[in-house]
Amino acid sequence: MLKRLDLRGRSDQIAELLPRPEMDAAVSSTAVRELIDHVRTGGDPAVRELTHRFDGVDVPDALVPESDLRAAWKSLSPSLRSAMETAHQRILEFHRTEAAVGHTYERDGVSVRSISQPVDRAGVYVPGGLAAYPSTVLMTVLVAQAAGVDDIVLCSPPGPGGNLAPSVMAAAHLCGVTEVHRVGGVQAVAALAYGTETIRPADVVAGPGNAWVATAKQLVAGDVGVASAFAGPSEIVVIADGTCPPAAAATDVVLQAEHGPGGQAWLVTWDLAYADAVCDAIGQIVDLSPRRDETLATLDADGFVCLVDGPAQAAEVANFVAPEHLQLMCDGAEELVGKIRHAGAVFVGPWAPASVGDYVAGPSHVLPTAGTARFAGALTTDDFTKRMHVVDVTEAGFDRLAPAVAELAEAEGLWAHAASVSRRKEWSTSGIRP
Incomplete structure (x- = not known):
């Protein structure tokens, strides 16, 4: 159901070994x-x-x-x-x-x-x-x-x-x-x-x-x-270890996958036995789901279990994927937040499933997908x-800055820009007020 990616001992090859998140290629x-x-x-x-x-x-x-x-x-x-x-x-x-x-x-x-x-x-x-x-x-x-x-x-x-x-x-x-x-x-x-x-x-x-x-x-x-940003099909990355019950991690991997195909669902862990336990639990949860077909479509196409050396490499994987939702359900989750640069929303600890963010936490659940969290964030x-800027200038302020304006304008060959300050000075000295 979930494709297995083993990055242990291969930290310098992450970019080559992980699938690059991208928009649905079937859409023209x-x-x-x-x-x-x-x-x-x-x-x-x-x-x-x-x-x-x-x-x-x-x-x-x-x-x-x-x-x-x-x-x-x-x-x-x-x-x-x-x-x-x-x-x-x-x-x-x-x-x-x-x-x-x-x-x-x-x-x-x-x-x-x-x-x-x-x-x-x-x-x-x-x-x-x-x-x-x-x-x-x-x-x-x-x-x-x-x-x-x-x-x-x-x-x-x-x-x-x-x-x-x-x-x-x-x-x-x-x-x-x-x-x-x-x-x-x-x-x-x-x-x-x-x-x-x-x-x-x-x-x-x-x-x-x-x-x-x-x-x-x-x-x-x-x-x-x-x-x-590109708010498309839903995604989740769950970073978890043995401190989180396998059934809890499995449920949270599945919760965004049930939206249907096109998104991604990841489990990232450094514990092989734990990964096996979560995958077993995912199979049981999917079989119970009223949205079994939609969930399976996502997990079969873009479901991954990723084995890493430890939390630091897990953060690297998360930053590469730049997921819509990122859950940190592991020992030292709060410290791991500081290593995350690219994610639409981060949920910390065992009591913060992404579903809380989907409904009632407060921030909008309209989040960047398909890797666009590298440069964009949530709907706000x-x-x-x-932004509209309102500029007020006193006469003393004008006197201080007019020479710089004229110099820059002349360097760019914009005569009227320079004249707009030089002529004002002439008006001022001749008693004509602008």
Whole structure:
């Protein structure tokens, strides 16, 4: 089920021996671009056609009535409503405390204020179809709201009956989102980026999805803001030793694999007997899972058990993989954190499974995948804002800095730039105020 990689005694060859995380090679950028262009030129009819082609349902009117969102919330069990409210509170509080605050820099008569301004409209994508992810509604919408975005539109693929899961609609209602469309896949990303007759374009598109969705986000970047990195199929690396029960490590290896194919699941350990015990436990857990087929598809294709010399080499492996989720369930886990440079989120100790981060810890579970954690991080309020600088200059400050401005401008051959300071000095000495 899991491919075995033995790096013991071969620390200088890690890059050669480990599979390089990469985007699904089966996804053609050309094919995705064609779908985007089809929606860009064809509007709502193109979206409807693609929904029928890929989701197998005809959705004449994709907008979900607000009354359906309210009814979905009321239909939930009290325990599920309470769980959603708990997650809602923690996610919103965390991102409000993390939200960027302005600061002021003053020197030599120049004052620069840095102000964080939210975008006007955010589009969030929530995966769906055969599965329901109300948590992703919370993990995207609430981040945008904490950033100060007032206008949020949500797209999610319809299920076999043409509707969204009640839990997804209920989560949208809890978050106060009133514009929800039953549109998924590449067509949703294109509609959010460029707009259709019924979906106004957004300034930023955020949210995870399969490789097609993630590729579509990459292709529209530049025409619209794309939040976070390549948020594609889910991944996990579990670093564990004999201090963690094999069944616990096995469950945590499986927990992201059950999302289905395309992601990766790793166990990294320096104990051969422990690795065998975890692999045995994984087989038992998979057999019990209602999502056995989806889990097996991931583990058979991209499941690995990696034997290393010790914790230091385990950290090297984790940094090479740069996983979406990294769990440290071993002796000295806290000290090992200091050796980790590349991971979307790190979960430390036996009581911190990645599932806590998926639902209630606070930070968004929209994380970089396919190795993009080497240069990108989790979805945050920064993805929905941009920095605006406000510059004030006193006359004394101008006098100090004008010569440097003129010198640099002349070196670049920009006459007007130099004149903008030299002429002001002439105006000042002649009594003319700018």
